[in-house]
Amino acid sequence: MQPDDPSLKRMTPPKLNILEKTYLPQILGGLAVTGRHIFGAAIGGKTFTEQYPEEQHIPSANYRGVHRLNKDENGRIKCVACMLCATACPAHCIDIVGATAPDTWDDREKYPENFVIDELRCIYCGMCEEACPVDAIELTGLYDLTGLSREEMIFDKTKLLSVFDLTKSVEPMKTARTSATPGESSSTHELVTKPTDGPSMRAHS
Amino acid sequence: MATIIINGTEHTLPEGEKLNAIQAAKLFGHEIPYYCWHPALSVVANCRMCEIEVGSKDPKTGEIKMVPKLVPGCQTPAKDGTVLVTDSEKVSVHQKMIMEYLLINHPLDCPVCDQAGQCGLQDYSYEYGQAAHRFVEERIVNPRKDVSDAIQLNQDRCIMCTRCVRFTREITGSGELNVINRGNHAEIDIFPGQPLDNPLAGNVVDLCPVGALLDKDFLHKQRFWFLSKHDSICTRCSTGCNIAAEENRGQLWRFRARYNPKVNDYWICDEGRSSYKSANEPNLLSAMFARGVAGGGLTQVGVEQATTLAREGLQRMAREGGAIAGILSPFLTVEEAYVMSAYLKGISSSAVLALGPIPSMGSDQTFTPDKIAGRNGDTSFLVPRPFTIHAEKCPNRMGVEAILSHFQGEVIDYAAISARVASGEFRALFVASDAIDPAYMEDDAAKLRRSDFLVVMDTTVTPLARLADVVLAGATFAEKAGSYVNFQGRLQYSEAALPPRDGSLPDLDLLAILSGKGTAPIHSRTILAEVATVVPAFSIVTEGKVPEFGVIIGGTPEPATVGAFPYTDPWLTPRGDHPTESGPNGRKQP
Numbered sequence: 016m017q018p019d020d021p022s023l024k025r026m027t028p029p030k031l032n033i034l035e036k037t038y039l040p041q042i043l044g045g046l047a048v049t050g051r052h053i054f055g056a057a058i059g060g061k062t063f064t065e066q067y068p069e070e071q072h073i074p075s076a077n078y079r080g081v082h083r084l085n086k087d088e089n090g091r092i093k094c095v096a097c098m099l100c101a102t103a104c105p106a107h108c109i110d111i112v113g114a115t116a117p118d119t120w121d122d123r124e125k126y127p128e129n130f131v132i133d134e135l136r137c138i139y140c141g142m143c144e145e146a147c148p149v150d151a152i153e154l155t156g157l158y159d160l161t162g163l164s165r166e167e168m169i170f171d172k173t174k175l176l177s178v179f180d181l182t183k184s185v186e187p188m189k190t191a192r193t194s195a196t197p198g199e200s201s202s203t204h205e206l207v208t209k210p211t212d213g214p215s216m217r218a219h220s
Numbered sequence: 221m222a223t224i225i226i227n228g229t230e231h232t233l234p235e236g237e238k239l240n241a242i243q244a245a246k247l248f249g250h251e252i253p254y255y256c257w258h259p260a261l262s263v264v265a266n267c268r269m270c271e272i273e274v275g276s277k278d279p280k281t282g283e284i285k286m287v288p289k290l291v292p293g294c295q296t297p298a299k300d301g302t303v304l305v306t307d308s309e310k311v312s313v314h315q316k317m318i319m320e321y322l323l324i325n326h327p328l329d330c331p332v333c334d335q336a337g338q339c340g341l342q343d344y345s346y347e348y349g350q351a352a353h354r355f356v357e358e359r360i361v362n363p364r365k366d367v368s369d370a371i372q373l374n375q376d377r378c379i380m381c382t383r384c385v386r387f388t389r390e391i392t393g394s395g396e397l398n399v400i401n402r403g404n405h406a407e408i409d410i411f412p413g414q415p416l417d418n419p420l421a422g423n424v425v426d427l428c429p430v431g432a433l434l435d436k437d438f439l440h441k442q443r444f445w446f447l448s449k450h451d452s453i454c455t456r457c458s459t460g461c462n463i464a465a466e467e468n469r470g471q472l473w474r475f476r477a478r479y480n481p482k483v484n485d486y487w488i489c490d491e492g493r494s495s496y497k498s499a500n501e502p503n504l505l506s507a508m509f510a511r512g513v514a515g516g517g518l519t520q521v522g523v524e525q526a527t528t529l530a531r532e533g534l535q536r537m538a539r540e541g542g543a544i545a546g547i548l549s550p551f552l553t554v555e556e557a558y559v560m561s562a563y564l565k566g567i568s569s570s571a572v573l574a575l576g577p578i579p580s581m582g583s584d585q586t587f588t589p590d591k592i593a594g595r596n597g598d599t600s601f602l603v604p605r606p607f608t609i610h611a612e613k614c615p616n617r618m619g620v621e622a623i624l625s626h627f628q629g630e631v632i633d634y635a636a637i638s639a640r641v642a643s644g645e646f647r648a649l650f651v652a653s654d655a656i657d658p659a660y661m662e663d664d665a666a667k668l669r670r671s672d673f674l675v676v677m678d679t680t681v682t683p684l685a686r687l688a689d690v691v692l693a694g695a696t697f698a699e700k701a702g703s704y705v706n707f708q709g710r711l712q713y714s715e716a717a718l719p720p721r722d723g724s725l726p727d728l729d730l731l732a733i734l735s736g737k738g739t740a741p742i743h744s745r746t747i748l749a750e751v752a753t754v755v756p757a758f759s760i761v762t763e764g765k766v767p768e769f770g771v772i773i774g775g776t777p778e779p780a781t782v783g784a785f786p787y788t789d790p791w792l793t794p795r796g797d798h799p800t801e802s803g804p805n806g807r808k809q810p
């Protein structure tokens with residue numbers, strides 16, 4: 016884009032008045048928040064600290080955590096290997112090997128032979144989810160993503176599909192969620208508050 | 221002087237060219253969209269996408285008379301006084317309608333279609349089509365089928381432009397493809413048991429404006445926008461076809477034809493098309509080796525050690541008064557041949573330079589499309605040009621010969637030099653190969669090993685390399701930049717499509733290190749500029765730059781070519797180069 020591009024919108028920052036120029040109102044405003052937190056905890060008994068991991072953190076419903084690859088009604092991978100997620104991904108962390116779908120899959124032509132996401136390189140922006148034309152890739156509420164080596168954090172197709180099995184009961188596919196009655200499906204909360212439900216992310220072989 | 225009026229502006233038509241409205245409009249920066257028209261095929265005007273308003277200006281009164289109905293631009297000659305209107309409401313309403321019709325049965329499966337990103341339907345839908353689709357009836361579903369072992373046809377994406385059919389009838393004359401059924405049920409098909417397997421068959425994939433004809437070799441592997449395209453030259457035979465080598469992640473994925481009216485027109489042969497695979501071979505030579513560093517056998521050594529050993533060995537032999545010979549393969553670029561010759565002549569002015577073995581297979585095969593015979597539609601705009609697949613399976617015999625003749629006045633062929641080496645005439649021998657199929661087998665190795673010191677520069681592990689004293693890992697055709705001289709004596713420049721593979725260095729760099737020019741990468745352009753000043757045959761090249769369609773060396777004048785405007789199908793032109801892109805975002809505003 017050129018500096019003289021007519022579609023560029025030029026903005027002028029608002030002028031500060033004398034009081035604002037001293038920065039005192041902003042500083043005092045910040046101190047007020049600190050004060051509220053200190054006195055709120057000391058006097059009002061209102062704490063802001065979460066006792067993780069004794070108490071599990073519950074992320075909001077649109078939290079962007081570990082990816083999963085969804086399966087369709089027949090248990091086949093939903094992804095059609097269009098590589099639009101890999102195209103959209105700003106971190107270049109998705110690597111897909113496309114192949115012609117087996118002859119028995121008469122509803123599609125292409126599927127991913129392999130699908131790898133480097134979870135360490137990912138910036139969890141959710142662009143992949145946004146780009147997918149068949150809602151095959153989604154970011155789940157799983158946030159406690161840990162591993163002992165870099166290699167372990169590179170998730171392949173099997174691993175990404177297993178995240179779907181792990182999270183599908185608490186986080187149905189987004190397409191299903193929009194048609195389901197609100198409240199019918201809870202979010203990641205159950206999964207995270209009952210970690211015994213499934214294998215831990217670390218138990219991956 | 222012929223003038224044409226396009227959208228109200230007068231333009232002067234070029235002399236001696238017979239253009240249609242599409243070409244004339246394009247020449248002056250107006251786009252007329254089309255699918256079925258192709259400059260090498262007869263005009264059938266069946267897609268109706270290029271219909272525009274046409275009229276003529278009376279030379280005496282200056283009065284303009286328009287034809288009441290829209291007329292296909294592909295069929296309209298651009299003559300003196302022709303009036304074209306390409307951007308009126310009437311035209312754009314028509315274009316919208318045609319796009320809607322073409323998409324009636326289209327599966328809209330762009331996400332899984334290999335053509336996406338370089339598709340005529342996508343581009344024109346965006347620029348001339350409409351978002352709404354009013355067709356509610358059931359779409360015709362046409363399953364995919366194979367038209368040959370190498371090519372798949374997804375019939376439901378086809379728009380029945382018949383480019384592919386006309387190609388097999390008019391260019392190859394083999395007529396494998398045809399249209400079966402009628403109307404809504406029309407399909408492209410082959411005759412039972414007669415697959416589309418002529419030597420140029422792969423071109424129908426390049427020709428198809430949509431994703432209907434697909435190369436099974438490339439199918440579903442990559443997306444078009446991941447690939448970086450390099451303007452290269454095919455090294456599979458001495459025709460020297462211009463190709464676009466498409467690379468991603470350090471691998472070649474396919475070759476496509478690149479237009480050069482003076483060499484290959486719009487086509488490449490299937491053998492050349494699949495020759496990209498040899499650059500991806502996993503067992504290419506991946507390190508330098510030297511004998512006698514540790515024990516008697518070949519040991520892996522670094523670039524520095526290998527080049528030092530080679531240089532010292534050759535120099536020692538020369539100092540001791542031994543004769544030195546070099547064998548230059550016809551796969552070397554002009555620049556490499558020059559640097560290698562200069563280097564060997566520099567060590568010893570009596571060094572003998574010879575040409576390596578010239579691979580050959582079958583006999584030359586020429587396709588000579590006629591202007592009229594075998595064609596059905598309007599052929600008045602055609603300039604038919606022949607296409608030859610040569611039996612000589614190397615890209616640069618002429619170029620290496622020109623260099624050799626300059627350095628020693630004659631070209632010694634491989635039979636002569638191998639006999640001389642076998643007779644023990646030479647103490648040191650430097651063999652440079654880079655051939656696609658391994659060039660030096662057991663019997664060559666036995667003869668050439670008669671020299672005391674043997675340096676081999678190659679890309680594959682040959683029996684000769686196993687016997688060498690120093691093995692230098694050079695560049696494959698895809699890893700080197702440089703120029704080749706084809707069968708016509710035409711010098712053409714080929715870009716490197718891949719970085720040097722691990723453990724190797726481009727030959728030009730290896731030769732520069734050997735000749736003591738330092739270890740900094742050398743540009744082939746710098747060397748070519750030097751060649752032009754030193755070797756008279758190449759003096760036509762200025763500043764190391766080779767013109768777009770190449771240049772004939774050796775002082776022979778360039779034959780005149782009619783209809784040689786640069787041509788690419790609009791859906792294949794890179795984004796941003798589009799003639800109608802005018803808006804601030806580089807796109808036409810809605």
Ligand code: SF4
Pocket residue numbers: 100103104105106107108109132136137138139140141142143144
């Ligand atoms: S969340 Fe963003 S960075 Fe991570 S894989 Fe998706 S697109 Fe790439």
Ligand code: SF4
Pocket residue numbers: 093094095096097098099100101111143146147148149150151152
């Ligand atoms: S965008 Fe969706 S369908 Fe396309 S490759 Fe990514 S996950 Fe698969």
Ligand code: SF4
Pocket residue numbers: 377378379380381382383384385408427428429430432433
């Ligand atoms: S297969 Fe392609 S080239 Fe052949 S008629 Fe259909 S759209 Fe045209």
